[in-house]
Structure formats: structure tokens, C-alpha cells
Amino acid sequence: MSLKPVEDAMAAILARVPPVTAETVPLSEAAGRVLAAPVSASHDQPPFDASAMDGYALRAADAANGAALRVIGMSQAGAGFEGTLGAGEAVRIFTGAPVPAGADTVIMQEEAVREGDLVRFTAPIRRGHSVRLRGNDFAVGNELLAPGTLLGPLQLTVAAAANAGTVSVARRPSVALLATGDELVPPGSPLGPDQIVASNSAGLLPLLSPYAERVIDHGIAPDDRQELTSRLAAILADQPDLLVTTGGASVGEHDLVQDVLKELGVTLDFWRINMRPGKPLMFGIRGKTLIFGLPGNPVSAMVTALVFIRPALRRWLGATEPETWRLPLAAPTPANTARRHFMRARLVRTEAGSQVLPILETDSGHTSSMVAADMLIVQPENDPGRAAGALVEAIPISGF
Numbered sequence: 001m002s003l004k005p006v007e008d009a010m011a012a013i014l015a016r017v018p019p020v021t022a023e024t025v026p027l028s029e030a031a032g033r034v035l036a037a038p039v040s041a042s043h044d045q046p047p048f049d050a051s052a053m054d055g056y057a058l059r060a061a062d063a064a065n066g067a068a069l070r071v072i073g074m075s076q077a078g079a080g081f082e083g084t085l086g087a088g089e090a091v092r093i094f095t096g097a098p099v100p101a102g103a104d105t106v107i108m109q110e111e112a113v114r115e116g117d118l119v120r121f122t123a124p125i126r127r128g129h130s131v132r133l134r135g136n137d138f139a140v141g142n143e144l145l146a147p148g149t150l151l152g153p154l155q156l157t158v159a160a161a162a163n164a165g166t167v168s169v170a171r172r173p174s175v176a177l178l179a180t181g182d183e184l185v186p187p188g189s190p191l192g193p194d195q196i197v198a199s200n201s202a203g204l205l206p207l208l209s210p211y212a213e214r215v216i217d218h219g220i221a222p223d224d225r226q227e228l229t230s231r232l233a234a235i236l237a238d239q240p241d242l243l244v245t246t247g248g249a250s251v252g253e254h255d256l257v258q259d260v261l262k263e264l265g266v267t268l269d270f271w272r273i274n275m276r277p278g279k280p281l282m283f284g285i286r287g288k289t290l291i292f293g294l295p296g297n298p299v300s301a302m303v304t305a306l307v308f309i310r311p312a313l314r315r316w317l318g319a320t321e322p323e324t325w326r327l328p329l330a331a332p333t334p335a336n337t338a339r340r341h342f343m344r345a346r347l348v349r350t351e352a353g354s355q356v357l358p359i360l361e362t363d364s365g366h367t368s369s370m371v372a373a374d375m376l377i378v379q380p381e382n383d384p385g386r387a388a389g390a391l392v393e394a395i396p397i398s399g400f
């Protein structure tokens with residue numbers, strides 16, 4: 001069977017992702033969610049002309065030639081001056097307080113000399129200075145946050161300033177994980193002969209959680225047709241939005257996942273991708289459940305999850321797909337094979353700026369080389385290898 005190009009596999013997966021559905025959540029629970037509808041301003045911000053400094057509000061023309069002004073009252077944040085400021089008058093004012101009617105300028109107190117009821121200014125008066133005009137931040141009706149925006153600390157601050165008590169966000173999918181393999185034991189178990197510690201789900205769970213309503217780890221199923229069938233049938237009966245299996249994806253007699261999934265009614269879209277690591281990725285669908293059968297090798301499982309599942313989940317949430325990075329190589333890359341290589345790499349700081357350092361380990365079972373990796377260099381099919389300094393495409397591993 002020929003290998004499917006990475007782009008075709010991605011397109012086939014994205015075509016199966018359902019349209020965004022929205023739900024309303026309180027702002028206090030919206031961190032990490034993706035907006036499904038815009039957040040627009042329901043009031044002007046600031047809602048009134050406000051002072052940017054502690055000092056005095058006045059009419060610039062009155063104090064232009066060093067004249068003393070009479071202080072007739074006070075304007076505090078939350079309790080503005082009621083009257084209108086007239087010729088030759090000033091109002092003591094504090095940061096955030098409404099600028100009184102009649103005033104056009106605020107002078108900070110460091111540039112003022114107070115003598116009883118009078119105040120004079122020691123610096124040139126600049127009309128309009130230190131006044132935040134009503135609506136200068138945003139005005140009623142302005143769209144402040146677009147659908148697809150990930151709500152982080154800065155975005156939530158703006159949403160709160162816009163007086164949004166609730167926001168409309170994308171419903172998140174439920175995800176089920178299942179590791180397969182007779183040799184696997186959970187982390188922390190005594191290791192018997194021929195056994196391997198199951199590590200894939202430990203990484204997939206935190207990788208997928210930011211996008212998911214919940215990720216349920218269903219543990220380990222053995223390479224036994226009957227047992228695997230009943231475990232997968234039980235998981236599919238719950239109709240998770242996504243089922244992610246690892247292992248058993250290849251061609252050996254014990255690689256049963258594909259057969260069992262088919263028997264359980266999964267329509268297989270494809271199997272085997274023109275990439276390394278991760279060639280034996282399976283993708284299929286059953287009812288509303290999208291099924292990703294990841295290879296068992298831990299690096300392959302991580303890479304296929306980063307390259308395919310993460311963009312699928314971003315699409316699910318309507319989140320803006322980030323651009324890949326283009327960075328200069330900190331060291332040369334070797335020639336590639338005919339399969340696209342997602343090469344472990346590390347972002348390094350040099351005097352010339354940020355660069356990406358390839359990690360030359362290519363064994364897809366080699367987990368310790370992943371520790372230093374925070375990027376994947378995307379090396380094209382048949383790439384002849386590049387010299388240090390050449391610009392290459394890279395995908396950051398962390399981040400949404």
C-alpha cells in the first residue's frame with residue numbers, strides 16, 4: 001500500500017471534524033476556552049473622561065502664564081466633582097477619577113505648588129494632558145475579541161473590562177485513550193521479563209487535555225483479539241468524540257487494532273502516512289467518534305498527536321491555526337529519505353538571535369531525546385540536508 005502524503009491525511013482528518021458548537025460559560029470559568037462568538041463592548045471605556053494622574057484638573061488656558069488657580073473641590077475615583085469648573089479654578093483630582101465638567105487638562109501634583117486654596121504649576125501646561133478621553137480604549141459596539149480567540153489572561157482582562165459576565169465558547173470534545181500491548185505495564189509497576197512501561201498515555205493526556213472537555217485514560221489492553229474487542233466496544237459504546245489508541249498499528253500478527261476496529265464498525269479513512277516517525281497512523285470514524293490509531297513507539301505517538309490530533313482539535317474548537325515558524329538552523333541537518341521527517345529539535349538563543357538546533361536521534365522508541373525537544377523541524381521529503389543558518393520550518397511543541 002502506498003503511503004499517504006501528510007497534507008492529504010491532514011485534509012481527510014479535518015474534513016471529518018464537526019462544525020463548532022457553542023456553549024455559554026461564566027467569565028470566571030472561561031480561561032483556556034476558545035470564543036465561539038465575538039466579545040463586543042457594551043459601554044465606552046473609559047466610560048467618562050478620566051484622569052491619568054494624581055494632581056489638578058483645570059482649563060489649560062487659565063494657567064498658561066503661570067497664574068495661580070483656586071482649588072474649589074475634589075474628584076476621586078468613584079466620587080467625581082459634581083459642579084462645573086469655571087475660569088481661574090482647579091479641582092484636586094486623583095488617578096481614575098472623572099475629569100470635572102469645564103476642565104480640559106490634568107497636571108500631576110509633582111508639577112504643582114499648593115499654597116492654601118491656591119495652586120500654581122511649575123511646568124509648561126499642555127492642553128489635554130493626562131486626560132483619558134471617554135471611549136479612547138474602546139467604544140460601544142467595538143468588537144474586542146473575535147471568534148476563534150483563545151481566552152488567556154490578557155483576553156479575559158479585556159472581556160471583563162467590556163463587562164462580559166458570560167462568554168460564548170466552543171464546546172470541547174471528550175477524548176478516550178487506550179494503550180495496547182501485551183508487554184505493557186503501568187508506570188510505577190515492578191517490571192517483569194520482557195515487559196515495557198506504558199508511557200504514551202502519560203504524555204497524550206496532558207497534550208490533549210487543554211482542548212478537551214475530559215480525557216479518560218482507559219489504561220492498557222492486551223494483544224488478545226477477544227479482550228481488545230470487548231475493551232474497544234465498551235469505550236465506543238460511550239460515544240466519545242475522539243478515541244486515541246496507541247500500539248498495534250503496524251503489520252505484525254499481534255497488531256490487531258485495525259482489524260478489531262473494523263469489526264466494531266469503524267470506517268477506516270486511511271492507514272500509513274508518508275512521514276517519519278509515525279508512518280503507521282490509522283484514522284477512521286464510527287458514528288460521531290473520530291478514531292486515531294497511533295503507532296506504539298512513543299516518539300511516533302507524540303509526533304502524530306502533535307502533527308494531526310492537535311490541529312484537528314484546534315479546528316474542532318474553531319481556534320485560529322498558528323503559523324509554523326521559520327528559523328535558522330543552529331547546526332546542519334542530514335539528508336532526508338522520501339518520507340517527511342518531523343525532527344526533534346531545540347530552540348536556542350545565540351548572539352544572532354533565536355535558532356533551531358536539530359537533535360540527530362531518529363529512533364522512534366528513543367524517549368530521552370524528547371526531553372530536550374521543544375520544536376519539531378519539518379524536513380521535506382527527499383530534502384538534501386541544509387547547512388547551519390538555512391531557514392527551516394518548525395512547529396513548537398508547547399502552546400495551544
Ligand SMILES: Nc1nc2c(c(=O)[nH]1)N[C@H]1C(S)=C(S)[C@@H](COP(=O)(O)OP(=O)(O)OC[C@H]3O[C@@H](n4cnc5c(N)ncnc54)[C@H](O)[C@@H]3O)O[C@H]1N2
Nearest residue numbers: 179196197198199200247248249250255279295296297300
Ligand atoms: N515489518 C514492519 N514492521 C514495522 C513497520 C513496518 O512498516 N513493517 N513499521 C514500524 C514502525 S515505523 C512503527 S512506528 C512501529 C509501530 O508499531 P505498532 O503501532 O504496531 O506498535 P507496537 O508494535 O505495538 O509497539 C511498537 C513499540 O512501541 C512500544 N510501545 C507500544 N505501546 C507503548 C506505550 N503505550 N508506551 C510505551 N511504549 C509502547 C512497544 O513496546 C514497541 O517497542 O512498527 C514498526 N514495525
Ligand code: MOO
Nearest residue numbers: 277278279300364
Ligand atoms: O513510522 Mo515509525 O514511527 O518511524 O518508527
